[in-house]
Amino acid sequence: MRHNLAMRILGIETSCDETAVCLIEAEGDFGPSFKWKVLGNALISQAALHAEFGGVFPNLAKREHAKNLVPLLERALKESSQPAVGGGQLTNSQLSTLNLILEREPELHASLIPFLKHRGKSDIDAIAVTYGPGLEPALWVGINFAKALSAVWDIPIVAVNHMEGHIVLSLMDTGNTESHSNVLQNVRMSGRLADFEFPLLALLISGGHTELILSKSFGTYELIGQTRDDAAGEAFDKVARLLGLGYPGGPEISRLAAESRREGIPLHTPALPRPMLHAPSAKGSGGPREGNFDFSFSGLKTAVRRLVEDKEVSDEDRMGIAREFEDAVTEVLLTKTLRAVDVYGANTVVVGGGVSANTYIRSSLSSQLEARSSKLLLPPPELATDNAIMIALAGYFHALKKEFTEPSELAANGSLKLG
Ligand code: KG4
Ligand code: ZN
Numbered sequence: 001m002r003h004n005l006a007m008r009i010l011g012i013e014t015s016c017d018e019t020a021v022c023l024i025e026a027e028g029d030f031g032p033s034f035k036w037k038v039l040g041n042a043l044i045s046q047a048a049l050h051a052e053f054g055g056v057f058p059n060l061a062k063r064e065h066a067k068n069l070v071p072l073l074e075r076a077l078k079e080s081s082q083p084a085v086g087g088g089q090l091t092n093s094q095l096s097t098l099n100l101i102l103e104r105e106p107e108l109h110a111s112l113i114p115f116l117k118h119r120g121k122s123d124i125d126a127i128a129v130t131y132g133p134g135l136e137p138a139l140w141v142g143i144n145f146a147k148a149l150s151a152v153w154d155i156p157i158v159a160v161n162h163m164e165g166h167i168v169l170s171l172m173d174t175g176n177t178e179s180h181s182n183v184l185q186n187v188r189m190s191g192r193l194a195d196f197e198f199p200l201l202a203l204l205i206s207g208g209h210t211e212l213i214l215s216k217s218f219g220t221y222e223l224i225g226q227t228r229d230d231a232a233g234e235a236f237d238k239v240a241r242l243l244g245l246g247y248p249g250g251p252e253i254s255r256l257a258a259e260s261r262r263e264g265i266p267l268h269t270p271a272l273p274r275p276m277l278h279a280p281s282a283k284g285s286g287g288p289r290e291g292n293f294d295f296s297f298s299g300l301k302t303a304v305r306r307l308v309e310d311k312e313v314s315d316e317d318r319m320g321i322a323r324e325f326e327d328a329v330t331e332v333l334l335t336k337t338l339r340a341v342d343v344y345g346a347n348t349v350v351v352g353g354g355v356s357a358n359t360y361i362r363s364s365l366s367s368q369l370e371a372r373s374s375k376l377l378l379p380p381p382e383l384a385t386d387n388a389i390m391i392a393l394a395g396y397f398h399a400l401k402k403e404f405t406e407p408s409e410l411a412a413n414g415s416l417k418l419g
Pocket of ligand 2: 162166206207385386
């Protein structure tokens with residue numbers, strides 16, 4: 001039964017190469033009273049399609065999102081046993097509104113109209129959709145989809161910053177993370193807020209971002225450091241490509257590196273650089289100097305290129321390079337994070353983004369922060385990469401504050417910042 005204070009939020013995520021739709025039910029303020037559960041969740045990863053390009057190809061992503069969204073919505077609603085409210089007829093005025101909203105999305109238009117006729121209105125209080133950062137053509141599909149549903153079902157829209165979604169998801173206590181089934185289907189997940197105190201230091205590591213962010217209360221963010229070139233995930237992907245591994249590169253490199261450590265194979269590769277590791281410490285110098293908390297990963301990729309260029313690379317070399325690369329990235333992320341914890345007096349470190357699925361980075365952060373008695377919040381590994389649950393959760397807190405966005409003012413913002 002639905003509690004009368006609970007809200008149902010439909011989450012939509014299309015910023016990169018995952019198309020995802022979910023329905024969650026949540027109640028309570030941002031505090032101990034808050035609780036949520038997933039009613040239905042559906043996700044299609046396009047990673048295999050983009051693999052041949054060695055990265056995400058924006059127009060292919062856009063096309064796939066357009067193809068996937070309606071079937072995913074159908075699946076998520078079915079899984080949640082959502083009753084359709086009222087008849088499914090569309091009036092002429094609704095049809096012309098849809099024509100206008102989906103003018104640039106013919107494929108979405110073609111699949112959405114029969115769905116809406118057949119389905120009728122669902123019991124949903126708000127639609128949370130990612131509006132940035134990400135690939136603009138990809139973001140637009142999700143946004144136009146949200147606008148179409150909002151117009152026909154008369155439901156308000158919450159525009160969600162994708163990076164805030166990663167942070168909010170990592171703030172959740174989802175109990176025993178090992179027991180969750182594959183995120184692609186039937187996630188019977190529920191949770192509350194983890195026990196933590198502000199200020200939070202967020203380390204966001206994904207395919208497009210590497211940032212350290214300070215948050216003193218929910219919804220306020222201050223950027224204190226970021227990558228000057230490649231993002232951490234991007235470095236994993238590019239190095240994987242240099243090593244002839246598949247896309248996305250993170251899991252592949254992580255697997256080889258773990259094997260190399262497990263087998264105790266001595267490193268035959270020269271050490272890779274630890275870029276910007278020794279940018280001057282701010283401690284005692286009257287505040288952080290610019291650059292202290294910035295990252296740079298493109299030099300690492302270049303160093304790997306030099307190691308493999310025009311050479312026979314054996315499997316053992318590959319394992320050694322993967323391990324040395326993962327060590328280097330981890331050392332830089334860890335050093336900067338710990339330094340920021342000291343300088344800003346953060347009690348809690350929250351890690352989010354696809355790279356936070358990395359086992360070695362997780363365990364290194366965990367042992368170092370435990371030694372300092374700081375709290376570490378990590379997302380369940382299967383929800384570290386993009387999904388719609390994180391968008392619905394972040395959207396809920398904005399919906400609580402009635403922070404809705406006028407559909408006519410909602411636009412994709414590929415380089416949207418946090419704070
Ligand atoms: O957050 P995400 O799903 O998409 C963006 O918003 O960018 O992050 C994707 C990135 C990819 O670069 C991928 O290689 C990386 O996360 N990634 C990993 C691991 N799993 C995914 N990197 C390192 N280790 C992993 N296990
Ligand atoms: Zn992401």
